Amino acid sequence: MNPSEASAATPYQQVGGAQTVVRIVEAFYARVETDDILRPLYPDDLEPGKKKLAWFFEQWLGGPTSYSDRYGHPRLRRRHFPFVIDERAAGRWLRLMREAWTEAGVPRDIQDPIFERLAVLARHMINANDDVPREPLGDVYLD
Template sequence: MNEIPHGELQQQTFYELVGGEDTFRRLVHRFYEGVAGDPDLRAMYPEEDLGPAEERLTLFLIQYWGGPRTYSDSRGHPRLRMRHAPFAVNRAAHDAWLRHMRTAVDELGLPPEQRAQLWDYLVYAAASMVNTPG
């Protein structure tokens, strides 16, 4: 029997459990494919190229779920509400964001428990960004 020495128990992070960087890159890329074709959400992205926004969200999610801290190393503390404050995020934007994210999450094909854990966070995060009535 192989025993793990006392004090050396290692647990996988959610990031590792779901497949690491590739999984989060696929998730966010698929999400931004939806955003690109959504006139209401697309208007919230001032950059013509969605690539930089895609990279920022990818790095944020990677870090949040236990991967490398590249996001904070390059951008500092996430401060999500502050970073989204210049944009009018209403209930319609919230719903559209979740609609595109739902498609992206479902296409990952994660086991139900992991899919639910990821989805619960995304629902919470989307609700946290609403800053405008309507």
Template sequence: MTSTFYERVGGAETFRTLVDRFYAGVAEDPPLRQMHPEEDLGPAADRLRMFLEQYWGGPKTYGETRGHPRLRIRHAPFAVTPRQAERWLHHMMAAVDSLELPEAEDAELREYLNRAAWFMVNATDE
């Protein structure tokens, strides 16, 4: 029986660690922080964690509670510039670094996150 990516990398604990470390960086990055209107980053962290868990073969909680991801539509109210994508990737890749995943899974996760960040760009830098 083939395991999912979610299972191979350690399941819920790994995704919680990834998202917690990512948002620790976002909290200290004013241009990214302004894209999170909630006073507490907890709700945004929960949404990202649930999305990533579902995408990688874990629980379907995101879809059950929020419906289809519609990532570009959900981010449309924000000016996601190439500079913002680079900042997002900086914090996300630092979080991935901290996980010390097996080489194949590390590469697969990084490739997806890179594509996802650039897919979200909807504005130009000024």
């Protein structure tokens, strides 16, 4: 592969595709399970959320549109309204996510630009002081 082709690879290809995404999500959720801040925010059954996060990452990294095929537009901030997310929770989420990507074997130089985007998204998810609807949304399809 010549250098121009290499730089055209999507982040999805760079990290190693669906298999790596599953490893990331498993490593992240293994940490959530015992986390004092995040565990209480998540539902008892963590399995459905794992699948959703994996489908989301596939598409967010430039792979197949696995998430939107099922649930429509991600509208992530809206979908997180039922969970009261403050700065500490966002910081913890990011830290556990970093550890998960490292455990999944994604090299630091590939992680870094991705985490610049993830950090922006995590901040965007903070809603603790906002007057937003907190009712559970479930598996709703949003346009």
